[in-house]
Amino acid sequence: DAMVIQNPRYQVTQFGKPVTLSCSQTLNHNVMYWYQQKSSQAPKLLFHYYDKDFNNEADTPDNFQSRRPNTSFCFLDIRSPGLGDAAMYLCATSRDRQIYEQYFGPGTRLTVT
């Protein structure tokens, strides 16, 4: 089945220790998104790639970076995680910029100790 896969599902890291979350998709969609979702809050868009074109949201901290080496994979790098970065990180894809048809992965829950 075509899908969006995120690894790992649960990640524990130490304060200040870099961490990388990964996302892969078999949908062959052009656009990939990273969201941060904290408990009882709406998902917050961090950035997205339209093909290789990177689009950063204005209020995304510099601590968050992303890489998309090919169509199928996208990575979220948190350079120096703080306690406030503990959250669920959601990857999503859409065929094009019609983002009303986003397909989400199961998410990676990040804990910062």
Add this chain to the structure above:
Amino acid sequence: QKEVEQDPGPLSVPEGAIVSLNCTYSNSAFQYFMWYRQYSRKGPELLMYTYSSGNKEDGRFTAQVDKSSKYISLFIRDSQPSDSATYLCAIDSNTGNQFYFGTGTSLTVIP
């Protein structure tokens, strides 16, 4: 003012009840209106989307948009315990850079 407001609930109903979930939004430029369902510890799943005002039905689910009031609703008929989840509304201006989620309404359907 937030772009989209949603009552967080929680909402608890008996099995078989009709559920009404609602959101309001602030900017008339928004054109697409979506409802996502999110089970605990899972990613959101698109249920329905509508364009402009009117109703859209899919099985037990009906999405309704009233652009004059900037009000969107999701109705669930004959609710089932498997409908227990958080429901997120989302709005999109179709410009590629204005897309917002509501905070979600937690729904529990009691058998």
